[in-house]
Amino acid sequence: MIDDLNDLYQQVILDHSRSPRNFRALANANRTSQGHNPLCGDNVTLYLRFEGDVIREITFQGSGCAISKASASILTECLQGRTKGEVEALFERVRAMLTTGQVGGDDLGKLSVFAGVHKFPARVKCAILPWHAVLAALEGKSDPVSTEEGGD
Amino acid sequence: MNLHQPQTPPSEPPSASPLPPTVFDWEALRADFPILDQQVNGRPLVYLDNAATSQKPLAVIEAIERYYRNDNANVHRGIHELSNRATAAYEGARTRVAQFLNARGPDEIVWTRGTTESINLVANAWGAANLRPGDSILLTEMEHHSNLVPWQLAARRAGARLVYLPVTGDDGLLDLSRLDALLAPPVKLFAFTHVSNTLGTVNPVSALCARARERGIVTVVDAAQSAGHLPVDVQAIGCDFLAFSGHKICGPTGIGALYGRRELLDPMPPWQGGGDMISSVDFFESQWDAVPHKFEAGTPNIAGAIGMAAAIDYIEAIGRDRIFAHDQELAAYAVTGLRAIPGLRLFGPPEHRAGVVSFLLDDIHAHDVVTVADRFGVALRGGHHCNQPLMRKLGIVSTARASFYFYNTAAEVDRLIEVLIEIRKFFGGS
Ligand SMILES: Cc1ncc(COP(=O)(O)O)c(C=O)c1O
Numbered sequence: 195m196i197d198d199l200n201d202l203y204q205q206v207i208l209d210h211s212r213s214p215r216n217f218r219a220l221a222n223a224n225r226t227s228q229g230h231n232p233l234c235g236d237n238v239t240l241y242l243r244f245e246g247d248v249i250r251e252i253t254f255q256g257s258g259c260a261i262s263k264a265s266a267s268i269l270t271e272c273l274q275g276r277t278k279g280e281v282e283a284l285f286e287r288v289r290a291m292l293t294t295g296q297v298g299g300d301d302l303g304k305l306s307v308f309a310g311v312h313k314f315p316a317r318v319k320c321a322i323l324p325w326h327a328v329l330a331a332l333e334g335k336s337d338p339v340s341t342e343e344g345g346d
Numbered sequence: 347m348n349l350h351q352p353q354t355p356p357s358e359p360p361s362a363s364p365l366p367p368t369v370f371d372w373e374a375l376r377a378d379f380p381i382l383d384q385q386v387n388g389r390p391l392v393y394l395d396n397a398a399t400s401q402k403p404l405a406v407i408e409a410i411e412r413y414y415r416n417d418n419a420n421v422h423r424g425i426h427e428l429s430n431r432a433t434a435a436y437e438g439a440r441t442r443v444a445q446f447l448n449a450r451g452p453d454e455i456v457w458t459r460g461t462t463e464s465i466n467l468v469a470n471a472w473g474a475a476n477l478r479p480g481d482s483i484l485l486t487e488m489e490h491h492s493n494l495v496p497w498q499l500a501a502r503r504a505g506a507r508l509v510y511l512p513v514t515g516d517d518g519l520l521d522l523s524r525l526d527a528l529l530a531p532p533v534k535l536f537a538f539t540h541v542s543n544t545l546g547t548v549n550p551v552s553a554l555c556a557r558a559r560e561r562g563i564v565t566v567v568d569a570a571q572s573a574g575h576l577p578v579d580v581q582a583i584g585c586d587f588l589a590f591s592g593h594k595i596c597g598p599t600g601i602g603a604l605y606g607r608r609e610l611l612d613p614m615p616p617w618q619g620g621g622d623m624i625s626s627v628d629f630f631e632s633q634w635d636a637v638p639h640k641f642e643a644g645t646p647n648i649a650g651a652i653g654m655a656a657a658i659d660y661i662e663a664i665g666r667d668r669i670f671a672h673d674q675e676l677a678a679y680a681v682t683g684l685r686a687i688p689g690l691r692l693f694g695p696p697e698h699r700a701g702v703v704s705f706l707l708d709d710i711h712a713h714d715v716v717t718v719a720d721r722f723g724v725a726l727r728g729g730h731h732c733n734q735p736l737m738r739k740l741g742i743v744s745t746a747r748a749s750f751y752f753y754n755t756a757a758e759v760d761r762l763i764e765v766l767i768e769i770r771k772f773f774g775g776s
Contacts, residue, residue: 199721199772203714208774233729234713235743257743259711260773314717 201310202317203260210264215271216253223253228338229327236262236320240270240327247277249332254324261308261317266324268304278332285325292318370668376753378403378660389723392758397543397571397702397749398727399593402657406596409656410649421648422622422639436648439655440638443603446658447588448579453608456638457646460602461570462492464589465537467604467641468566469496470617472587476534476564479505484528484536484563486520487513487739488545491732493537493568509533513739518545518694529557535564540578541571544731544745545694546677546702548576555584564610570594574661575700575751576670580605592650597657601650604641611637618643661752669752673701676750676759683763689770693745701750704731707766710773712744718772719746722765 220241229238236258243251252273254266273281288305291297295312311321319341326339376382379401384391393401413435419428421436440452449455458464477483483497487510501508511528512521520538529536536558540551555565566587569578574595580588587610591602606614616623616634620643625633634640661669677699684690689708707715712728719726727747730737737743748762 199718202717203772212774232734235711235730235737237743259713261714317713317717320713 198310198313202314204307204310206268206304206307207260207264210267211260214254214263214267217255217267218253219255220251220253223251225331225334227327227331227335229256229323229340230338231258231262231319231323231340231342233342234259234262234320236323238262238266238324238327240266240324240331242328242331244278244332247279249273249276249281252328258323259317259320261311261320262323265308265321268307269324269328272303272305273328281328281332285329288325289322292321370664370672372672372752373755375403375664378405379753380404382753386723386725387721392724392761394748394750394754394758394762395725395727396751396754397594397731397747399599400574400596400751401753402598402653403596403660405660406598406653406656410598410653413649413652418649420645432648435655436646436651439651442655442658446578446662447573447603447605448581449605450581450608453637454605454611456604456606456611456641457651458589458602458604459600459647460591460593461568461589462496462591464587464602464604465493465566465568466496467617468587468589468606469500471614471641472535472564472610473500473504474617475614477501477504477506480532481506482509482533483507484509484511484533486511486538486549488518488520488542488547488733488736489537489539490543490568490570491734492570493539493566494735497537506534507532511538513545513736516691516693516740517696518542518547520547520549522550525554525557529561529563531561533561533563535566537566537568539568539571541569541575541700541702542694542733543571543702543749544704544733544736544747546699546704547695548572548698548700551583551585555586559584571700571702574657574669575666575673577666586610592654592657595654595657596660597654598650601647601654603654606637608637611641614641616640616643620644622646664752670700672752673750674699676754676756677701677703679756680748680750680759680762683759684766687763687766687770690766693740701754702747703749704745704747706742706745707770708773710769712746714773715746715766715769718769719762719765722761722768724762724765726762 223241223243225242225244227240238256241253242249252270254270291309292311295309297306308321311317323341326341330339381401417431419432421433440455443455444452514521541548558565565585567585569588569590572578573590586607588605593599623635623640623643625635680703684692691706693704716726716728729744
């Protein structure tokens with residue numbers, strides 16, 4: 195039981211949630227997007243400098259639970275210098291990992307700290323929120339995205 | 347059903363404070379709730395999410411089963427034996443609700459799906475007949491979304507405006523110094539909660555209703571959090587409408603009731619059409635049935651009504667004054683324990699609080715608190731509790747909440763506090 199918790203809240207996750215990286219607005223961003231899960235209160239804004247087909251710089255701001263904040267922080271570290279196609283491919287693998295706990299193919303590196311989330315189905319939407327936001331930014335969509343449905 | 351005779355006479359009504367310690371075998375009541383006796387994530391379940399929904403005693407589960415096994419038929423239609431039995435049980439349950447609320451009669455009780463539908467009924471039917479452009483509706487900043495969104499819709503339909511009685515701050519009281527100024531024309535209706543589902547505040551309902559009545563303003567009381575926890579007497583409160591849900595008072599989901607003063611219900615138009623609500627139908631016009639039936643279109647939740655009456659019997663056998671004293675003791679005990687945790691921000695009034703405590707632990711997000719507590723077997727609620735405007739007002743997005751009922755024990759509160767201390771350690775608090 196406590197092992198499950200340690201799987202979910204890995205030290206790396208706790209560290210990123212306490213001291214998020216790239217946690218600032220980006221003055222020369224040419225893409226921004228917002229993720230908002232009103233039930234949880236998770237809120238993330240992503241700022242991208244997207245040039246040619248490459249993310250030159252990516253930062254974020256927001257508030258939320260440890261999982262959503264760490265996910266956004268680690269995402270900004272992993273996506274610098276990636277192309278849109280690479281981000282989309284990575285997203286598919288991250289999503290599979292979050293729901294099954296399995297990391298197929300190459301090592302996902304730091305992103306694999308989120309493998310434990312699959313044991314907590316209610317928290318998958320927290321981890322995946324910044325990913326939906328980054329995809330929206332790359333599509334040039336400006337409406338806020340959400341990964342939760344209605345409810346009480 | 348187990349009657350568990352009390353060992354002392356009933357305690358004083360809830361206004362008497364400080365309360366005498368209740369001597370009553372609360373632990374023994376747990377045997378009536380089979381669901382409580384289980385392990386969750388390898389630990390004994392500590393169910394502290396009663397404000398969301400209560401658990402159901404065997405008496406309720408069995409009443410519903412008995413109905414389906416022996417008496418099931420449609421109501422008000424047949425002249426056969428089963429239909430007569432079903433109708434008698436269903437209308438008998440209505441009478442039981444009327445007694446429970448001390449309404450003048452069963453015709454002042456409309457069956458609904460719950461508090462939310464009860465409020466929507468008033469907002470639609472009363473609103474259609476009475477709200478005009480330029481009118482205002484007074485609400486409070488602590489309302490649940492279900493006592494807020496229906497009024498937004500009604501106001502939009504009528505061209506009316508919403509006005510709010512403020513909440514003072516973290517201590518979660520209504521700012522009554524503003525009442526006289528706000529409870530005035532063009533306000534036509536004042537809707538407010540009896541007990542706050544987030545803050546545990548117990549509002550002075552009778553005084554609020556008296557003030558509104560002096561000014562000819564119609565009152566709607568949201569009793570979702572109070573009906574099963576403290577004595578609720580609509581005549582003593584002096585409200586025009588009062589709404590509550592079966593599932594929060596040990597009854598089933600999908601059933602609830604609206605109390606409405608007959609003088610107000612009678613002239614209100616129906617809000618849904620269908621079978622069971624008409625006296626005669628022509629191709630172009632219909633005649634409505636009398637209240638309360640004109641507000642009950644279609645085959646109702648018969649088993650739900652029967653289950654709700656069984657729940658009322660169950661909690662009345664304990665006594666709501668006694669339940670409230672127990673809630674308050676647990677809440678006070680929890681507050682003492684919570685205050686001793688460094689870095690904990692507590693919401694709600696310092697005293698005279700219902701069995702609801704909301705808090706934030708350091709800067710740990712409420713969902714992280716709830717996820718970890720669940721792994722220790724403790725069921726809490728984390729989020730905005732359908733109080734988003736209130737959260738915004740307090741400058742937060744969510745809280746963690748523990749809410750008690752009569753089957754909770756001091757040992758469970760101890761467990762809550764222990765687990766919260768563990769959670770702080772886990773997230774690196776000192
Ligand atoms: C104060 C309050 N009002 C209204 C409701 C809505 O009740 P229901 O969902 O049963 O209609 C709730 C329940 O969450 C509540 O706590």
